[in-house]
Amino acid sequence: MGGAMRRWMIFVLMLAMANVGSAWAADAGTAAQAPDMTRVEVGNGELLVLSYHDIRDDVARKGDPDAYAVSTQNFAAHLDWLSGHGYRPVPLSEVIAASRGGKPLPPKAVLLTFDDGLRSIYTHVFPLLRAYRYPALMAVVTGWVDLPREQQVDYGPRMFTHDDFVTWDQLREMQASGLIEIASHSDNLHRGVTSNPQGNTMPAAITREWDSKTQRYETEAQYLARVRKDLTDSAARIKRELGVAPQSVVWPYAAYNSQTNAIADRLGMTVTFDLEGRHQKIGADLHGLARLLMFDNPTVNDLAYELRHDEELDGVRALQIDLDYVYDADPAQQARNLDKLIERVKQIGPSHIFLQAFADPDGNGSADALYFPNRHMPMRADLYNRVAWQLKTRAHVKVFAWLPVLGYELPDAALRERLAIKASNPKETFRLNPFEPDTRRIVADIYEDLAISGYTEGLLFHDDALLREDELRGQAPADPAARTAALIGFTQELARAAGKWRPKLITVRNLFAAPVLDPKSEAWFAQDLAAFNRAYDYTAVMAMPWMENSRDPQAWMDHLVAQVKKSPRGLARTIFELQTVDWRQRDKPIPAARLKAMAHRLQADGARHLAWYPDNFIDDQPSTRDAREIMSARGFPYLER
CATH class of the missing domain: 3.20.20.370 (Glycoside hydrolase/deacetylase)
Known part of the structure; x- marks a missing residue:
């Protein structure tokens, strides 16, 4: 960085x-x-x-x-x-x-x-x-x-x-x-x-x-x-x-x-x-x-x-923040939410914030609206630039814009239907077809509009950038590696579009754990760790054993680290993104002691970069004290006693 x-x-x-x-x-x-x-x-x-x-x-x-x-x-x-x-x-x-x-x-x-x-x-x-x-x-x-x-x-x-x-x-x-x-x-x-x-x-x-x-x-x-x-x-x-x-x-x-x-x-x-x-x-x-x-x-x-100084030894400590929880129709409450976020980030002291730039109030993983002026989507509020700038200038962190790659629910129903991927699973995240020229133009415009409208030092490409083997037959390549390369190429187009207004953007791409643990599953995701680490500055692997229904979360994590180590420059380029809640149990928080033990073991195994999601700054979960111990980028983050 x-x-x-x-x-x-x-x-x-x-x-x-x-x-x-x-x-x-x-x-x-x-x-x-x-x-x-x-x-x-x-x-x-x-x-x-x-x-x-x-x-x-x-x-x-x-x-x-x-x-x-x-x-x-x-x-x-x-x-x-x-x-x-x-x-x-x-x-x-x-x-x-x-x-x-x-x-x-x-x-x-x-x-x-x-x-x-x-x-x-x-x-x-x-x-x-x-x-x-x-x-x-x-x-x-x-x-x-x-x-x-x-x-x-x-x-x-x-x-x-x-x-x-x-x-x-x-x-x-x-x-x-x-x-x-x-x-x-x-x-x-x-x-x-x-x-x-x-x-x-x-x-x-x-x-x-x-x-x-x-x-x-x-x-x-x-x-x-x-x-x-x-x-x-x-x-x-x-x-x-x-x-x-x-x-x-x-x-x-x-x-x-x-x-x-x-x-x-x-x-x-x-x-x-x-x-x-x-x-x-x-x-x-x-x-x-x-x-x-x-x-x-x-x-x-x-x-x-x-x-x-060897810059590659510097570690990333990132909180992934939902801007939906800052937004409020009441400006006074929204200001209070922002102050609470800024104060928490200042107290924790991470190196990075991955800040949601899109609105997803229904939580289905695709964008209903955006938080910046743009040409194609509704703007829920002109909020991204303010929050990103406040985080940079008041909390002194680097802010990366977190945006979907394909998941945009366009307001024009006919256009949305024409460009949509017809997923075999109705629960699949809504996505646009990346092989359609209109999709490429619209999404590139959105990334360019983000860049000209406000501050960002990098881009986090959302986990919606996937392509199943039974989707878009006849348009998408049959070979899994070729599908992976096609999606990488599209994200690189988006980075160039944003780069018109923001030079030297750092790129991070979300990666599901399955293609790391079982390379054959690239066919089902069009994702591959080695390819990602060649294409992006960092890969944020979703190191979330509870989401993957693991019976032994620590053993699952140990296996994930071992697989990352086998990949070229794996530990140097991979951000291990932890989960802080168990979504299977109505967002029950993962115990802080469990998170600490997992983070410490990751570092002992050679992991350099950590992130987590979600960070509930409204309810202080995980607690600021625990978050400071796990996610601070400071040399000595602990409070004096």
Whole structure:
């Protein structure tokens, strides 16, 4: 999922800098200590990009009001450590040349970037870069450069004035040194705009603004025109003042999509940056280059730890949440439900929330309506974006949208009947035929509408994506593996549709346990663990022995783990999704002691990733205390006594 510092971690403090009411919260701080500073091997053609903001002499060791400020002492130590451990700082021009087939980057190439255009890049950073002869990229908000003296910018800890930002004369001096290249950080997109009827704010570069007066969202065309004008103004101002047009844009808050990147391309800014991951192979596409964000004044040991840390060892702890239990026709009760959810998630401390984005009030597994504006289904309430954003900014978790693949009960009865799979079992979940072009178009539109309407870092494909061997004969392939591949291909189309507006989405697919325990049952499900783990970032196997009528749930679970271990990268890619209630006994809760024992044994057997469903936040079941012990992603989740 990326390292401890990623694209979507610039939350509470940084949007506060842009003078907005709802801020973004940092995803995670830098790790505390590393035992040594072992070199990280980075081969030819790979690039490490480091992202800095303010460099000050008086930054607190930890907990500074500006979480993105780095002390001058630590910054100088970073430069010294990079030099002493064989890193080769390179200018952006060499990165571009390498991407076009020119000279490959040297081993352990590193690009230093500095965002926002703060005065410290001239007073503190530039002298050190000259001393080391290190090149760097400075990304400036052109609306803040030479800020008029009567204006101020709310930068979070305090109001910033003209003296806090770099001037054009200073930029010209740094550019003339040959060490500094200037990138656009937008002209006026370093701010939030209202993103939903409830008043949340999200980054201006990726959000269709909600107008409370007209009670409408910006149209897609209006939104793209706003971004285009801003980038045009920023690039023109840099060219006019410095004589050289920018080659890159560093999106504020690392918030971008394929459409805004296309706008930048047409303006000559063909390199863009992200905060996802640490380093990458350099190829022809330089969109969304990964950067490691310097956060919470990292020491040299912190930096070394981040560069040495194996991200695959990070475990997922996910709660699957029914948005149907947040929704209420009474806005006051709905607000209370949301507050209860947020508080529970904060107390438990999972890493992820799989959040239902569809309405299924009858509990039959298919969508009756959706919780976001869309083109094809009724909208029960415009709620998904608000809840997802509140979970991210208040509870500091990653939120994945949980959506059906085929299970949509379309409001047009004739169309629904024409596209429906005629299941042999009347109790089977209602599904649309994935081999019908209209199904593919409609569902892809729904996923695209989800992505443009609100925040999500990933997708959980619902367990409705199955195909029985006696269904769609003559349309579906007869071979079970081919049917499995066909459904995988469809979900990948859906991920691409959502990816138009949300880059680098993480994908998770629900998998029934039967195809894991008995590979022959792929014929009855069109599902296979190895195929899923090749196709998706994670597979969420439904590790639910009570649902499977097991007489010995623990033995059943042990067998499941053993089968997962046999699959390539099985434990690395598989999320074991536990059940918290016994649906056979009218949703009787599974005893907490049983859940704890099962979770601990899973981890002892090598399972890295755990989730559960349902999480009853309304009635606090399982209890928050027990949930914290089982599902917390914190290093020490237990309460003090």
